[in-house]
Amino acid sequence: MPAIATQTAQVPTDDPRVVHALAWRAKLSLDPQELDTLARPGMPYAVLQKIAHNPAASAETLERLIQLDERSLTYPVTRRGDLxxxxxxxxxxxxxxxxxxxxxxxxxxxxxxxxxxxxxxxxxxxxxxxxxxxxxxxxxxxxx
Structure with missing residues (x-):
């Protein structure tokens, strides 16, 4: 699965269909490394929010989400019961x-x-x- 995340790093995120596909990928992925790759600057909020709710996301990935968007992602990240x-x-x-x-x-x-x-x-x-x-x-x- 990391190959998919590598491919998405090269895809422009201004196309709504691409954003929708990335959000679904972030929601359904069981691969912490893929989620970590998706949690990058320039990624749409919808994708970052799905990563914040995904139980497969590592603590390091969640901390990076906060660095990317402190105001909007603190709430979903800190609500997680597994932290x-x-x-x-x-x-x-x-x-x-x-x-x-x-x-x-x-x-x-x-x-x-x-x-x-x-x-x-x-x-x-x-x-x-x-x-x-x-x-x-x-x-x-x-x-x-």
Whole structure:
């Protein structure tokens, strides 16, 4: 299957039929290497979103997705139940976008230290602090 991903790297992604085919490939692929190849700059959002939801995608691929589109892909990536708290922590510590920080604060597998970090981030919106306080049952979070 990696040969297919190599071929798609050379295909222009401005044709809607190509985008549709790549999105289906990203959705149905069981090959982590193929998904990693598809997760590249210039790939349409529809394809990147399918990779984010695909259980075969590796943690490294998911982290790259966040680098490619932090604002839009943080939510689907951090909702995955198969991500370890360590991966979520690595993702959270690279975030700079307000919306991404807010979405990461509700990640089901986020560790308490990660949640506290997100709540105290200078770019965190007020809702992040409230979400984290509610999740931790803690009203003593440091001021942002």
């Amino acid at each position: 370890s708290p360590a991966v979520i922590d690595r993702i959270a510590r690279r975030l700079t976008d307000r919306n991404a920080i807010y979405h990461a604060s509700s990640a089901p597998n986020a560790a308490p230290d990660t949640l506290r970090y997100l709540a105290s981030h200078p770019s965190a919106p007020a809702g992040t602090r409230e979400t984290v306080a509610r999740r931790l049952g803690d009203d003593t979070l440091p001021a942002a």
